[in-house]
Amino acid sequence: MNFLSLNVRGIGEDAKLKCVRRLKLQHNINFMGMQETQLTNYIAINVNGCWDSTEMDFDGFNSSECSGGLVSIWNTRKDFGPRPFKFFKSWLSVEDIDQTVVKAWTECNGYGLTDAYLAAKLKYVKEVVREWRKNEHMKEVQEKEIIKDSVAEIERVAELWVLTNDELLVRSNGLKRILKLKRKNHINGLRINSSWNTEVKDIKEDAFKFFQNKFTERWNSRPKLVNSRVKTISVMEAIHIEDPFTVDEVKDAIWDCGGDKTLDPDGLTFKFIKRFWDVFRDDVMKVVWKFEETGTLSRGCNSSFITLAPKSKDPTTLADYRPISLIGCIYKIISKVLATRLKTVIESVIDEVQSAYVEGKLLD
Structure with a gap:
């Protein structure tokens, strides 16, 4: 403090x-x-x-x-602990963001295996962007103060005479800009044991107990599927799906991902990856090829965070939130490439009457 x-x-x-x-x-x-x-x-x-x-x-x-x-x-803001880094797409429109990211990427040497090396460089870029953002935030605060003064002056004038169209436009744009610069995303309180509670400690304990129960394995052993007549792919198809991944294939997989979807644990979106693909490309391909060779990722490179997405506009209990797992961009890229490759042979092992989970087919 x-x-x-x-x-x-x-x-x-x-x-x-x-x-x-x-x-x-x-x-x-x-x-x-x-x-x-x-x-x-x-x-x-x-x-x-x-x-x-x-x-x-x-x-x-x-x-x-x-x-x-x-x-x-x-x-009086409730302290739930360190806030995760978030990269907003609006930052890409700031003039010096390109120079900041490229400089940070080139000056960081990284360490460890290819995937750990890439994760270390992304972490360093994140920290540099975080510091850059602090300076930009100060500029936004100053901009907001100027806009607020301008809107307040127009409000004062509105009490004296009817505003012109230009003054109404300035007022409208100013209020929109102020709302855009003011972001909030936190839990104010929860209903615990039938009463409203805003204490951070109580909310944390209730959340831990609630989701500990949700994620507890209730079955010590599960039934296994044994079927000797399961369809298999052909030899040529097996050879095809094991072909080395190409740069274009990885790029297409990345571009097929939504740019503004939920943020990863590293706080970076695919819009950020796409923007600096020419900078990241070589290191990303080394990770993909290393995974293709070993089938493994280094510890920490496939970690994930759990965030809570509200199911309603006014959530009051933890049951009103949906837990979503946020996985890192390295894991997402590899899983997307694998899924895209499997699409080319999946029809060989799916019955023609199946409609669920098949692209282009709908449930009756």
Whole structure:
């Protein structure tokens, strides 16, 4: 947790409020204490102007004789632990993202086997982009403040006379931009034991118990399928599916994946992979060919995260969330290439009357 202590003169001025807010953002402050010698009514201060979100609370004391006034502000956002990295497609439109990624990729040497080497380079690129994003975020905050001031001025004018079409357009675009720059994705609370609970510790414990029960194997042994008349592929088909994977085949598999689907544990989407394919291509192909030779991935290269997707607009219990496994891009690329290769021979082992799970056929 980061603390900031300030002795500010003229805390009620807009310029001072913006300066304090800028310091809060730059140093990721969780608790701030401010002293003002002439602070006679701390309630009258625009405390929200010192913070970058509404998830905050404050308290204070007015000045008394020789003692200055004090105001304390703290973050009320629930801390569920480190937030995973997420790469948003809008970042690809920023001017210097290409240079940042290419530079990070070329200067990182990596280590280990081919798949671990690629994972290490992607991790390094992620960290570099994370730092780059911090600087870009500061620019967005400044942009949002300018837009908010512009919209506030238009709102003031609207009380005096009817707005022109140009003013209405500026107001509309400004509000849309502010909403776009303001993202939230977290659990505010859950109904636990028939009562609403917002305590982070209780929510974590309830989530652990709930999904531990869901993912517990209830059967010590399962029945096995024994059938000597299962269809098999021909010798020529077997030779075909074992042909070495080509660059075009891997590229087609990647391009066939949705660019904006759920993020991987590394926080990167396929739109990101496609954008920098010429940079990543050689290292990705080494991983695919190594897997083709050994049939294995290094430990950690096929790890996954579990995220919770709400089933409804207003989820109140863990049963209202659907667990989704987020797997890394290395695993996705290899599985997609294998699936595409199997498609070429799958008709040989599927009965002609089967309609389920066959491309181009529908269930009756």
